[in-house]
Structure formats: structure tokens, C-alpha cells
Amino acid sequence: LAKTTQPISMDSYEGQEVNITCSHNNIATNDYITWYQQFPSQGPRFIIQGYKTKVTNEVASLFIPADRKSSTLSLPRVSLSDTAVYYCLVAPLSNTGKLIFGQGTTLQVKP
Amino acid sequence: DAGVIQSPRHEVTEMGQEVTLRCKPISGHDYLFWYRQTMMRGLELLIYFNNNVPIDDSGMPEDRFSAKMPNASFSTLKIQPSEPRDSAVYFCASSQSGRGTYNEQFFGPGTRLTVL
Numbered sequence: 001l002a003k004t005t006q007p008i009s010m011d012s013y014e015g016q017e018v019n020i021t022c023s024h025n026n027i028a029t030n031d032y033i034t035w036y037q038q039f040p041s042q043g044p045r046f047i048i049q050g051y052k053t054k055v056t057n058e059v060a061s062l063f064i065p066a067d068r069k070s071s072t073l074s075l076p077r078v079s080l081s082d083t084a085v086y087y088c089l090v091a092p093l094s095n096t097g098k099l100i101f102g103q104g105t106t107l108q109v110k111p
Numbered sequence: 112d113a114g115v116i117q118s119p120r121h122e123v124t125e126m127g128q129e130v131t132l133r134c135k136p137i138s139g140h141d142y143l144f145w146y147r148q149t150m151m152r153g154l155e156l157l158i159y160f161n162n163n164v165p166i167d168d169s170g171m172p173e174d175r176f177s178a179k180m181p182n183a184s185f186s187t188l189k190i191q192p193s194e195p196r197d198s199a200v201y202f203c204a205s206s207q208s209g210r211g212t213y214n215e216q217f218f219g220p221g222t223r224l225t226v227l
Contacts, residue, residue: 032214034214034215041220041221042218042220042221043115043202043204043218043219043220043221044154044202044216044218045218046214046215046216046217049214049215087154089214091214093214098156098159098167099156099214099216100156101146101153101154101155102153103153104153
């Protein structure tokens with residue numbers, strides 16, 4: 001599985017857009033990029049997934065450049081409730097295999 | 112659906128005691144995963160099952176840890192004997208092959224284990 005690198009922590013203020021970038025230089029052709037969110041005292045929760053270009057859902061957007069060596073999770077107009085750890089994972093599409101969670105990025109949203 | 116159910120939510124025990132953590136996956140899911148989370152090591156996959164059969168237990172730290180899945184709706188993770196370094200939050204997750212979103216695992220609320 002491709003190794004990912006993301007910032008350990010980020011701070012933001014309510015109402016701002018937050019962009020969290022993940023590097024995955026060794027991404028394979030059949031790998032997809034998946035982001036999970038973990039609130040304090042809860043298990044991780046799947047939020048978005050993509051292969052290339054841009055994916056948007058009700059929670060976030062995911063931007064993936066043509067070379068796919070990085071990706072950016074974008075959270076529009078964050079609120080205090082978006083304070084969480086965000087994990088970037090790279091793996092082939094499967095419901096069968098391992099997901100390797102790195103350190104994640106701790107996002108602290110301030111009032 | 113109630114989601115993945117874990118019990119107990121909190122467990123405090125003394126070193127040397129046996130600890131059993133329980134998990135009920137989402138109905139219809141055929142994969143079940145056990146994870147451990149600590150500040151130092153992050154979220155680690157311990158073992159996972161497919162159709163009640165263990166597929167990969169390479170993450171199980173040592174022989175003191177064992178996991179079973181006697182049926183599709185129940186799994187246990189047992190630590191015997193427990194040690195202070197086993198203190199962590201243990202998560203159970205499940206997923207469904209062939210349908211839904213790939214690479215999407217549904218996590219339970221976790222069991223916070225403290226070994227004194």
C-alpha cells in the first residue's frame with residue numbers, strides 16, 4: 001500500500017475553508033484515495049473517495065491533480081463541529097483488504 | 112440499522128486478568144475488522160474476518176491476543192493475561208463486499224480499555 005504524508009495538525013476559524021493536502025508519491029495505477037474523519041471518542045467515518053480530478057459530496061470536496069501524487073481535501077466554511085482527525089488512505093478499491101491509517105491531520109477549529 | 116455495536120464501552124481491569132471485548136457487526140456485512148488505537152501507535156489493524164473466517168491476523172501483537180467470530184453477528188477479542196501496555200481504545204468495524212462504496216468500513220464506538 002502506498003505511503004501517505006499529511007500535516008500533523010492544522011488550525012482554522014469558523015467559517016473558513018480548510019484544505020488538507022496529502023502526499024502519496026508512490027500511488028499505484030489501481031489505487032484510489034479515500035478520506036476518513038474521526039471525532040473525539042468515536043470511530044473513524046468514511047467521508048469521500050476519488051481517483052482523479054474532483055469529487056464533491058455534501059461534506060467535502062476532493063481535488064486530485066493529473067499526476068495523482070497528492071490530493072487535497074477541502075472543507076467549506078468549517079464549524080466547531082468539524083474539529084476532528086482527518087486520515088488520507090491510498091489503496092486499491094476493495095471491501096476485502098487492509099486499510100492503513102497513518103497519523104492523520106488533527107484539525108482544530110476555533111471560534 | 113443500529114450500526115456496529117461494541118461492548119463494553121469502558122473496561123478497567125487489573126494486570127493479569129482476562130478481558131473480552133465484544134462486537135456485533137452491521138447485519139449483512141461479511142467483513143469484520145478489529146483495530147487498536149493509541150496515541151503512540153495510532154490506529155492499527157489487528158485482525159480481520161471474512162464470512163466468519165480469519166483472513167489476516169498478522170497485526171495481532173502476541174499470543175495473549177485471540178479473536179473469534181462464531182457467527183455472522185458476533186465477534187470477540189480476548190486478551191489473556193492483560194498487561195498495562197494493552198491499554199488502548201479497541202474498535203470493531205465491518206464492511207460489505209460487492210455492494211456499497213468500496214474501502215468504506217463502518218466503525219463502532221470503541222471500547223476504552225484500561226489495564227492497571
